[in-house]
């Protein structure tokens with residue numbers, strides 16, 4: 297009798313152990329500024345390239361990880377999605393006006409900053425409700441790849457919040473129109 301109970305307990309433990317192994321590994325909860333800059337992001341799929349921001353004298357190249365690439369138009373990006381955006385300064389003439397190349401486009405000068413946003417369940421848990429952008433969190437790096445210790449993450453959130461219907465991703469429609 298004793299043996300049977302012990303056997304059942306052991307079997308139960310084994311089953312519990314197996315089901316734990318099948319569950320996805322937990323992802324540590326991160327906050328703004330804690331997302332690292334992925335080393336290999338330039339090999340990632342392109343989200344949009346050479347976004348012309350003449351208004352702020354920048355060119356922006358946006359990359360998405362393989363998980364984000366799985367997104368289906370009309371839906372949110374899946375958990376585990378990451379975006380990396382390079383913000384390039386552009387060449388200016390003596391009057392400080394952006395120079396255009398033969399193709400009529402702005403010309404890259406220096407990599408000024410790199411912005412990252414990523415989502416996973418429970419990320420950004422400490423963010424005040426009005427500033428929450430779903431599970432997205434943000435990190436800002438200098439052009440050198442060093443974390444920008446002076447970044448104001450509430451400004452990232454305030455600017456991206458109105459895009460709730462597009463999962464807080466600005467050029468959502470433009471991206472899906474481009475990949476069609």
Ligand code: HEC
Nearest residue numbers: 358379381411412413434435436451452455464465466467
């Ligand atoms: C003034 C508004 C504004 C602020 C502030 C802002 N963003 Fe954005 N962000 C944009 C716009 C607009 C785009 C789309 C690219 C473009 O048109 O420049 C964008 C795009 C992005 C993208 C590419 C994915 C997407 O949504 O298209 C990332 C990543 C990103 N921003 C991160 C950040 C981070 C990190 C901060 C804060 C350090 C930040 N942003 C602050 C306006 C803003």
